[in-house]
Amino acid sequence: MPVASHDGRSSIAEGGGGAHYQLYKVPDEVLFTIFSYLLEQDLCRAAQVCRRFHTISSDAELWKSLYQSVYEYDLPLFHTAHCKFEFVAPEEVDCSNPWKESFRQLYRGIHVQPHFQVAFSLPPTRNFDGCSRSYFETIDDAVSYCEQVERTVIFVHTGTYRQEVELCIGEAGVALIGAAPGNVAEHVVLETHRLTTVTFVEGARGAYLGYMTLKFTPEITSSVCPYSSCLEIRGNCSPTVDHCIVRSTSVVWAAVWVSGAGAEPCLLNCDISDCENVGLFIEDYAQGTYEENEISRNAKAGVLIKTGSNPTLRRNQIYDGRDVGVCIFNGGKGLLEENDIHGNAKAGVLISTQSHPALLRNRIFNGLDFGVEITINATATLGEKKLSDLY
Incomplete structure (x- = not known):
């Protein structure tokens, strides 16, 4: 009868009968070709x-193909901690199959992929032999x-999602992340024309929004709410907004x-540029951490506190x-540390009307006005800084 050998193959035992x-x-x-048609659970x-x-079923190329067909990413994405997603090159990952490990970490997520259900005649929850995934329009x-x-x-998969109502997120721990090849944020776009694109409301502690483009493009003839924006973060919530592009x-x-x-958000690695008003507006006792963002070419203040x-x-x-x-006024505070502030039409940092921020190790240069301007009834703590080429 057939017996298994040490390499997983079978052979005929000596003296045994039966088919070879x-x-x-x-x-x-x-x-390998046969296995390439299998879904994750079958593999x-x-x-x-x-x-x-x-x-064979653990082959890295096999899992790479399956991973990219489901998530679209060019690199493995690892969910390393709460509110932390990180792309890592396969050769830098300390495991035998980074594509399979990334697939495992992301597997409980759900998908927004328009027309996917219609194309494959699937129910909202795709749960049959071979895989278990949920897809929504x-x-x-x-x-x-x-x-x-x-x-x-x-x-949220590749596409432009034009919404008639604002997206309100009030659940703790909910994470929305773009899913696309190449520069992910450029290929996943959320856009509104009248109301705020995304709003985090009270209760959205530990929520996450990442790798998307947020656009607010009101039409001149439309009735626009006067306080509409790309992104609004209200009191008593602390979301993380990461690697997003913001255009208004x-x-x-x-x-x-x-x-x-x-209101204590973490705004990280975002691009807030080419907007026709203030880029980032922080008011009414809000706090938060804003690190490694690009804030440029905005019509009014880059940052207003x-x-x-x-x-x-x-x-x-x-x-x-x-x-x-950066403009700080009406009792604004804050810590500005190690920022590059340059090429602005007016003061690099303007501090006025009973405001008291701290500035440490900033580089302020190539502006067309004062580097740091402190007006009446305002003070500031000025640590190490570099000021050059100011007029």
């Missing part, structure tokens, strides 16, 4: 058959579904608006604005 076991004659290339089942099947549907289940990561053509309000006590707000701005690039780089 032929599978070992099948080339690896043929099995895992096949790996339990024998050593040879385990080796709209972001609102996916967010509503997250409120009912423990799956809190939503992958509104001339009446800021592109990013953070307001209210308890007022009324008791006390944010931390660290290692940001704030440049080429058509007004001041």
Whole structure:
């Protein structure tokens, strides 16, 4: 009878009868082609058959192809901690199959992929032999579904999502992340014309928004709410906004608006540029951490801080604005540390009306006005700084 050998193949025992076991004659290339049609759960089942099947079904190229067909990313994405997603080159990952490991970490997420269900005649939850995934047509549907289940990561796939209503996120721990090849944020666009594109409301502690473009493009003839923006973060919430591109053509309000006590977002690696009003507006005792963002070419102040707000701005690039780089007034506070502030049409940093920020190790240069301007009834703590080429 057939017995298994040490390499996972079978052979005929001496003196045994029965048909000769032929599978070992099948080339690896043929099995690889067959396995390339399997979905993730089938691949895992096949790996339990024998050593040879385990080796082939664990092939990195096989899992790379499956991973990219599901998530679209060019690199493995690792969910390393709460509110932290990181792309890592395969050769830098300390595991034998980074594509499979990334697939495993992301597997409980749900997907927003328009027309996917229609094309494959699938129910919202794709749960049959071979895989178990949930797909939705709209972001609102996916967010509503997250409120009912423990799956809190939503992958928003390639496309432009034009919404008639603002997307409100009030659930703790919900994560929305773009899913696309190449520069992910450029290929996943959320856009509105009348109301704010994305709003984090009270209760959205530990929520995450990453790798997307947020656009607010009001039409001149439309009735636009005067306080609409690309991104609004209200009091008593602390979301993380990471690697997002923000563009607003509104001339009446800021592109990013953070307001209210308890508003403590982390804004990281974002690009807030080419907006027709203020880039980042922080007011009414809001706080938060804003690190390594690019804030440039905005029509009014790059950053505006007022009324008791006390944010931390660290290692940001704030440049080429058509007004001041950073304006702090009406009792604003804050820590500005290691920022590059340059090429702005007015003062690099303007401090006025009973404001008291701290400036440490900033580089302020190539402006068309004062580097740091402190007006009446305002003070500032000025640490190490570099001021050059100021007029």
